[in-house]
Amino acid sequence: MTSQLQTKKLALTSSNYHSKEANKEYMSVSQFKGFIECEAKEMAKLTGAYIEPQSNAMLVGSYLHAAFESDDVFRTFEEENNKAIYKSRGGKYSDFEMADSMIETLKSDPFAMFAIEGEKEQIYTADLFGATWKIKVDSIHHGRLSFSDLKTTQDLHKRYWSDKYIGWVSFIEAWDYVLQMAVYRRVLQENLGQTYTPYIVAVTKENPPNKAVVHFDESRFEFEYEYLDMKMERINEVKQGIKEPIRCEKCRYCRGSRKIIDTIEVGALIHE
Numbered sequence: 001m002t003s004q005l006q007t008k009k010l011a012l013t014s015s016n017y018h019s020k021e022a023n024k025e026y027m028s029v030s031q032f033k034g035f036i037e038c039e040a041k042e043m044a045k046l047t048g049a050y051i052e053p054q055s056n057a058m059l060v061g062s063y064l065h066a067a068f069e070s071d072d073v074f075r076t077f078e079e080e081n082n083k084a085i086y087k088s089r090g091g092k093y094s095d096f097e098m099a100d101s102m103i104e105t106l107k108s109d110p111f112a113m114f115a116i117e118g119e120k121e122q123i124y125t126a127d128l129f130g131a132t133w134k135i136k137v138d139s140i141h142h143g144r145l146s147f148s149d150l151k152t153t154q155d156l157h158k159r160y161w162s163d164k165y166i167g168w169v170s171f172i173e174a175w176d177y178v179l180q181m182a183v184y185r186r187v188l189q190e191n192l193g194q195t196y197t198p199y200i201v202a203v204t205k206e207n208p209p210n211k212a213v214v215h216f217d218e219s220r221f222e223f224e225y226e227y228l229d230m231k232m233e234r235i236n237e238v239k240q241g242i243k244e245p246i247r248c249e250k251c252r253y254c255r256g257s258r259k260i261i262d263t264i265e266v267g268a269l270i271h272e
C-alpha cells in the first residue's frame with residue numbers, strides 16, 4: 001500500500017530543518033499555529049508567494065538559544081549576525097544587551113541550568129494526526145526521561161485572554177506552548193517508546209530578568225491532543241490542495257493582498 005505518508009521523506013538536518021521543502025513535507029508546531037492564524041498566509045509561505053519578515057525578537061530568541069547550545073554555535077551566530085548585534089560605533093544593540101543579561105540570569109541559576117542539561121537541538125519525526133511531524137527539541141535528557149524548551153517572555157505573571165481556552169491564561173497557553181510540549185511528548189513517545197516529561201525554562205525581558213522552570217499537569221495534554229485531532233483534518237485537506245485556504249483578512253499577508261469589496265459599518269470595525 002502506498003500513501004503519501006509512506007513515500008520517502010526528505011532527511012532533516014539542522015541546515016534544512018526550516019526550509020520550504022521541509023515545511024512542505026512535514027507539519028510542525030509553528031506551521032500548525034500558522035494554519036490556525038491564517039490558512040491563506042500559511043499556504044502562501046509554503047508556495048513561496050509570501051515570505052514572512054524576520055523580526056528582531058526572533059533573532060534575539062535564536063541568539064539566546066545559541067548561547068545554550070554551545071560556545072562554538074554561539075560564536076558562529078555572533079559572526080553571522082554581526083551587523084544586527086553590534087552597533088557600528090561599538091557595543092551591542094539594547095535588545096542583545098538585554099539578551100546577555102537574560103543569558104547571565106539563567107547561567108547563574110543552578111536549578112535553571114539543571115533543567116537545561118541534555119543533548120541540544122535534536123530532531124525527531126513521527127506520523128500523527130494524519131501528517132508527518134518534525135520537531136527540534138532544545139534540550140533532551142535521556143537519563144532523566146525529560147526535555148526542556150527555552151522561552152522568553154515579557155512578564156511571567158501577565159494574563160492574556162484566550163479564545164481557545166475561553167478564559168484568562170498565562171503566556172504559556174497564550175503562545176500555545178502547552179500544545180507544543182504535547183506534540184513533542186507524543187513524537188518522542190513514537191520514537192523512543194517512553195514518555196518524556198516536558199519543562200519550559202522561561203526568562204523575562206525585565207531588568208533584572210525574572211525566571212522560572214515550568215512543569216505541566218498531565219491532564220493538560222489530553223485537551224491539546226483533542227484540539228489537534230479536531231483541527232488537523234481540515235489543515236491536512238488545505239495543505240494537500242483539497243480545500244481552498246480561507247483568508248483571515250487581518251494578518252500582514254492578507255493586508256498586503258486584499259482589495260476592498262464593500263463598505264464597512266463603524267460598529268463592525270471592532271467586532272470583525
Ligand SMILES: [Zn+2]
Nearest residue numbers: 038248251254
Ligand atoms: Zn490572513
